[in-house]
Amino acid sequence: MSSGVQQRKKSDISSQIEHGVSPEKKGPEPKNSLAGRPRRRRRAPGQPLAREWVLGFGLMMVGVLLAGYFLMSRHEKVQMEHLREDIIHDKVEPMSREWEEKLAALEEERDSLKKEVTESAQFKEGKTQLEEQIHQVEDIREKQEHDIQHLIDYKRQMQRNIELLSKTELLEKFGPGPHYVEINLGFDPEFPKGNESDGNTGRIVIELAPVEEMPHTVYWFLEQVNRTLYDGCSFHRNAGHVIQGGPAPNFLSPPEAKLNRRFVDAGFHSVLFQEYSPNFPHKKYTLGFAGRPGGPDFYISTMDNSLLHGPGGQTNYEDSSEADPCFAKVIDGFDTVDRMLLSPVKPGNYRAMVTNVAITSMKIVSYERKKEEKGETLTKDEAEEEKVKNEVIESSKEEKLSKSEKEELVEEVEKKSKYLKHEIVDSSSERKEKEVVDEDSESKLKNKLAEDVKQKQEATERKLENDSLDLDGVLKIRAKRREKRRIGQPMKLLVFGLALANGFVVPTMQHANQLKTSNSLFVATGDVATEEEVDCVVIGSGLAGLSCAALLSHCGKKTVVLESHDTPGGCTHSWTRRGFHFESGPSLYSGFSMDRSPNPLKNIFQIIEEDCEWITYDRWGTVLPNGEKFAPPIGPEGLAKTLKQHGGPGAEEEFASLMERMAPLSDAAQALSSLALREDAGAVVTLLKYPFELFRTLQQGQALNEPFSVIMDEMKLKNKFVINWLDMLCFLLQGLPASGTMNAVMAYMLADWYRPGVTLDFPKGGSGEIANALVRGVNKFGGEVRLNSHVDEIIVDQNRAVGVKLASGKVIRAKHAVVSNADPFITNKMLSSARLAGHLSNEAIEYMNKLINTDAEDGGVPNxxxxxxxxxxxxxxxxxxxxxxxxxxxxxxxxxxxxxxxxxxxxxxxxxxxxxxxxxxxxxxxxxxxxxxxxxxxxxxxxxxxxxxxxxxxxxxxxxxxxxxxxxxxxxxxxxxxxxxxxxxxxxxxxxxxxxxxxxxAYGPRVEAGKSTLPGHKTPLEGLFLCGDFTFPGIGVPATAASGAVTANTLVSVPQHLGMLSKIRLPEK
The missing domain is CATH 3.30.70 (Alpha-Beta Plaits)
Incomplete structure (x- = not known):
């Protein structure tokens, strides 16, 4: 037994002795008692309760009381809360709403009283002001009605003036009439036939309305025809009551052809106003302009449309009282018109033809020619007129008139049919004097001008009627002067009409192409004759076209560059606005300020001995996606700084290893000048001028053509900044990432940009100076760059390109070659007439089709x-x-x-x-x-x-x-x-x-390294060459210049080519 138990027992015995109770002796425990369970002691009779019991009972009672109190308090609290909510809901809220309504009513009553007081105070004044305003409105309305009537009169006067000038222009340029136009058509072989004799061609001849009836519309249409604007368009809509034609691509043209732009650029898109004559209604087989005010789409009525297309017939337009201009009638080819009605139409309200009819050409034919073709006999007077004209022409030929004599003849004819506006205002000094008029003299001047116009017109008509020559016999002699007035005529009509309507004199108009004549670099579109012959024609003045032309001229080839725009340079052209000089294309150049350079364009400058003044600088900046900016100098030091700051650990080492790997490729890429290339057997001679360089290039030939990403993978580049940086450089060079960029491109660039002492170059005066330097090179050797000279057609004879036809109608023959600097889609379009006429071989057709195929799945090259x-x-x-x-x-x-x-x-x-x-x-x-x-x-x-x-x-x-x-x-x-x-x-x-x-x-073709290749410059069509960024070696300033150079090299002799190579200065190795 433990000591603790013993002590507890002693304590119990002591307690019993203290209370007078003798301790009991314990006997053995009963056998049935649970082991270890204490036995309960019984209280002796009279012994008091233990203190613990009393205490426990008291605590229990206190808890009961507290619980009851708590339950009662919570219940009362809940009851009080419900009571409060009932009071708010039943008493406070209704009372609050009632007081708010009373307050709103009082405020409304206050506002009403305030308004009544204000109105009562201002009623008389307001009434007076209102009456004054009513009178003012009535005055304004009367003035507006007067102004509207004045505008109507002004519009009518302007239309009469435009008709007057149109008539004068028409008589001077096309004669008094009647006027005839021949429309030649091409039908798809599957097009329905009306007769068994129907073939794939058709012809319609129309006679235009008399000049007196529709002077402006007739003049407008004749100008459109004379400029060949409708050639290559189509009849595309079969509406049942009309057959509609206009600038929609025909079945021979690419669907994306923008023929409408041709009319806009020429300034003859739609007539200037809605002209109509009741004497020339919309009968069956007449022609009218569609739309408002009309054109360039026109239609041939296949039924009497006098009501539908006459005054008030077109209710869908704002002014339904107007009518479509009716300006011609069919006189031959009725079967052809009827055949077009057989065309099935596509679903929808427009009724477009399933297969349209190609307008291959439209041309003006003379009255005599028409009668001869019909087999009719000329009258005595007509025969006499024809005889006089022929005598004049033949005498000019036989006597071989000198230039001065021809000019005298031209002057004599011009006296008979001189422009009225030139007679009204003879010089700039007279214009200035006549413009300074006071208000009193304006009406006199207006009356005088109107009288002068009337008298001059009558005199001109009398002279033309009495002139047996008409104007037909001398139009050829006067082609030079009339050609200069071709473009810009619509603007002159408008200005002249406005001038006479207001009583002001007409200023002399100067077209954009004539503004360039003061600059000796360029030749405007005032062509000397309707046909001429040169050695080579270059279409387009981009860097490739100008480079080619400059080298051809340098070698003695008479070369003409024809540019649609009024500024040369293509993507490098520039312009000025409000004193600011703007650039259209590239702005990052290198390799021009060095005397010895591998840059092909720099080498061309060395050959033609022309150049720009170059400004050098040493940096360009970058902004990363995280917002970090940097613009260190280019070159090895700046590169190291960039890699250290933004590339992180390992970037410098990776880039250094890459540069070491690229060194042999860079050496090969820059070793051989692209100007040594040509596309004939002579290349063996010119390339062997650089034997060691040729060996190094051939040694790396396969690797140079592989994607740059192959080397990046081979080097196992891991640094993300380095990979992204290289990808961006590839993209900025030719528009493709590393996976599509050739090693040759990057090898050239890395060697050029990251060499010691490298600088960037910029031409002083802007990128346009590069084009100007090349133009000077063309001109100095006898070539010409002609602006505003749009080429419509490449002329082909028996699968040979022999010249071009301009939008003006002029033909330029090319003895040696036609070089197209236009993209292949436009070049193909310029060959459409030759295709239709069957002048292209199947090989040439397949080749051109391949060039314009952009479907990668079909073997094409996307843009x-x-x-x-x-x-x-x-x-x-x-x-x-x-x-x-x-x-x-x-x-x-x-x-x-x-x-x-x-x-x-x-x-x-x-x-x-x-x-x-x-x-x-x-x-x-x-x-x-x-x-x-x-x-x-x-x-x-x-x-x-x-x-x-x-x-x-x-x-x-x-x-x-x-x-x-x-x-x-x-x-x-x-x-x-x-x-x-x-x-x-x-x-x-x-x-x-x-x-x-x-x-x-498009930027250019998407030619990916290892997947597709760029075409060369020769084509299966003999005499046709291509240059530009759609040909080898591709996109970029050096590449396009090289493209033009390779084309020129192929067209000159090997000795001439070697002579050019002797003038270039390449870097020393």
């Missing part, structure tokens, strides 16, 4: 995407005036490295340029000029089909501008607020397509 641009002049206050690392002249902005499409993702990379930092002459003092664009990442499909005048198009341009501004604001945060009004210009893929004549606005 790269297009661009969006923003150009602006900004206030330079507070901005740096010199480029630096903190404020570079050029920078690239990358938005995201990790997009699925990578660097090719739409609007992922933006290139920005502020060239006025290095060439202040590009902007007015205190200003800067800006240019930002996305490099070939804008899908054409986002803009396709939009009307340039629509709100949707304008909205999309605003969105594009916002995106481009955000890239500019990386370095100029408040650039938008600094913009000079009138200088902000936004370019879209449609802009590229229109002004640069790039089909679908």
């Amino acid at each position: 790269l995407k297009s661009f969006i641009h923003i150009h602006a002049g900004i206030d330079a206050s507070g901005l740096p005036t010199v480029a630096s690392e903190d404020f570079p002249t050029q920078w690239a902005v990358v938005r995201d490295w990790d997009l699925p499409e990578g660097v090719e993702a739409p609007r992922n990379i933006v290139l920005c340029s502020m060239p006025s930092l290095i060439d202040p002459s590009l902007a007015p003092e205190g200003k800067h000029v800006l240019h930002a664009y996305v490099p070939a990442t804008e899908p054409y499909e986002w803009w396709e089909g939009l009307d340039r005048d629509s709100d949707d198009y304008k909205k999309k341009k605003e969105e594009a501008a916002d995106f481009l501004w955000s890239a500019i604001e990386e370095y100029v945060p408040d650039a938008r607020n600094r913009a000079v009004p009138g200088t902000v210009q936004v370019g879209t893929p449609l802009t590229h397509e229109r002004f640069l004549r790039r089909t679908r606005g």
